Amino acid sequence: MTILYTSLIFILGSLLTSFYLVLGERLPKNESINGRSHCDTCKHDLRWVDIIPIFGYLINRGKCHFCKTKIPVCHLLLELLGGALFSISFLIYGFSLELAIILIFISVFTIESVSDQKYMVVLDRIWIIGIIPLIVIRIIQGNFITHLISSAVLFSILFLIAYLSQKIYKKDALGGGDVKLFIFIGFILTIGQGLLALFMTSLFGFIYGMIKLRTKHQEFPLVPFIFLGVMISYLYGQDIIDWYLSLLRM
16 A cells, blocks of 8 residues: 555655645746747647646657647656655654645745746745644744744844844855745754755755855846745755764764
């Protein structure tokens, strides 16, 4: 049954990821999400088979069925990644409240990452919607106060960093949307895990900047790196913290 459930959750993850890509691309432009999807080049409505995640891309060989324009391979890769993340989360947590928490996180950050990558915009309405079920779950688990404090502390730290960088360097080191995301993240992670996620986010962003950016003043989307940092911290953060503390005792 585990294989069956994992397969079904993979399909669910890829389906939802396909929808999240649409939300991340359309909401920043205030476009309607109603109606059928269409090709951005020829504007032709897609067939039902075209919009099936993964399969639609493969059957059309990565091209629009009508105008033959190439579809970015990142669409296929993100659908595969979304399905994989859902499946891995299920294998780790099974059917539990912790699974619900991580799936909410993946859903919110998939949309936010697409929006930030394409338009450098963080959609406040998305994480605000996502934080509501998180609060309910934390109340049920009895650790609402712990995560409320975590949310407040993480937001305050990021706000202070953004404020000081503005005063000292006369430019924004962090966008306001990135800072506010840590209100949401506080209901995912404890304070210790959140600080670890912040460290890993900075590390990944620094490595990316060193490799990809042509000038030190060039801006780049931070949300995908926050996504990666929080994901690692949620799954393995406590193990990493315990390992580090064991080193300090040596």
